[in-house]
Structure formats: structure tokens, C-alpha cells
Amino acid sequence: MRALIGAALLAAGRPVRAAELAKLFELPETQVAAALQSFIGEVQQADLGFQVEAVAGGYRLVVPSELAQQLAPLLAPPPLPSLSGAALEVLAIIAYRQPVMRAEIEAMRGGSAGTVVTLQERELIKVVGRSEALGQPLLYGTTERFLLEFGLRSLADLPPLLSEGTEFSQLLRG
Incomplete structure (x- = not known):
């Protein structure tokens, strides 16, 4: 089971939910979830140069941040250019509201809010519906990619609203 879980997380290249693994292996989700937790513990204890990250409702294999700098030439693709301050403000408003x-x-x-287009192109936000207001304007929400990029398991993991003097960009990982 350990080998199957490790191979599945490596092959997927994206977060995989326990329910998805259970369906793939044709096993009860409780059994897979227990095996997954055991696998995570073994990986941590063995110090193998990678770790299992719980993000966006699933699990994925990642390079620990303390090793990423040294391995930067091998890691692909190169990161997207940083978001502008305006784009970060719009993203924060959408994430929290x-x-x-x-x-x-x-x-x-x-x-x-012209940066909405940029955020949609980067797949950080999407149209989630239409308002009941006059003209039925579009409603925006964040995507799973947003959770991935910011290392969040779910929106519940968003930090508390910022105190004065703290910038949204300070919340970015790496």
C-alpha cells in the first residue's frame, strides 16, 4: 500500500484526495486515509529529501523549502512573474469576500479592478455565478490553483484579516 500511495502521489503531479486514491485502489476510504497518514509519517521520519504536503484538499509530494534553493536549476517550470500590488489587493478582496x-x-x-483578467488568466480566480443585482453581474471566487499557489488546504486556512501595516504580499510562500 505504501508503494502504491507514493507512486500515485508522484505520478499525479498534483494534489490527490484520499477519496480519489480509494477509488483508484478500489479500497475503503478509511483504509486508504489511514495508510496515507502512515506514509506521511514514514516519509517525515526517513528524511528522504521530499515531503508530503496537504494542500487544496489533497496531498502531493514536494521538495522541502530548505532544499528548494539549492535545487532551483532542476525545478521546473520557472515561477510566474510576481503579481502587482493592485493584483494582490484584488485577489485578497476576492479571497476574503x-x-x-x-x-x-x-x-x-x-x-x-482591471487586474481581474490577469488573475483569471493565471487561474487564481474564476466566475462562480451571477448576482441577483440589476444586470446580473458576474460573481468571482478563488480556484483550487489559488489554494495550491498559497499553500492552503482550504479557504478556512486563510490567515485572519490583516492588521494595519501588514501587506498581503507578506503572506506569499517562497
Whole structure:
């Protein structure tokens, strides 16, 4: 079972949920979840140069941050360019207030929310529905990719709203 779990996480290259593994292995989810927790413990104890990260509701194999710098030339693809301050502001508003209309974002920012397109192109946000308001404007919410990029298991893991003097960019991993 340990070899199957390790191979599945490596082959997937994305977070895999315990339920997905259970279906793949045709085993009860409780049995797979227990084996998965055992695998995570063994990987931590063995210090193999990789770790299992719980993110976006699933599990994936990753290089520990303390080794990533040294291995940077081998890691692919290169990271996307950093998001602008305006894009980070819009992303924060969407993450904490979703579902949210573009007009609400602009009202909170006191300016344009033009970076919505950039955030959609990067698959960090998506249209999640339409408002009941006049004209039925689009409602925006975050995506699973958002959870992956920010290392969150779910939206419940978002840090508390920022205190004065703290910037959203300080929450980014790596």
C-alpha cells in the first residue's frame, strides 16, 4: 500500500484526495486515509529529501523549502512573474469576500479592478455565478490553483484579516 500511495502521489503531479486514491485502489476510504497518514509519517521520519504536503484538499509530494534553493536549476517550470500590488489587493478582496462582484471590488479598492483578467488568466480566480443585482453581474471566487499557489488546504486556512501595516504580499510562500 505504501508503494502504491507514493507512486500515485508522484505520478499525479498534483494534489490527490484520499477519496480519489480509494477509488483508484478500489479500497475503503478509511483504509486508504489511514495508510496515507502512515506514509506521511514514514516519509517525515526517513528524511528522504521530499515531503508530503496537504494542500487544496489533497496531498502531493514536494521538495522541502530548505532544499528548494539549492535545487532551483532542476525545478521546473520557472515561477510566474510576481503579481502587482493592485493584483494582490484584488485577489485578497476576492479571497476574503467571495463570491464578490467587480463593482464591489472597485468600491473597496477605490479604483479599477482591471487586474481581474490577469488573475483569471493565471487561474487564481474564476466566475462562480451571477448576482441577483440589476444586470446580473458576474460573481468571482478563488480556484483550487489559488489554494495550491498559497499553500492552503482550504479557504478556512486563510490567515485572519490583516492588521494595519501588514501587506498581503507578506503572506506569499517562497
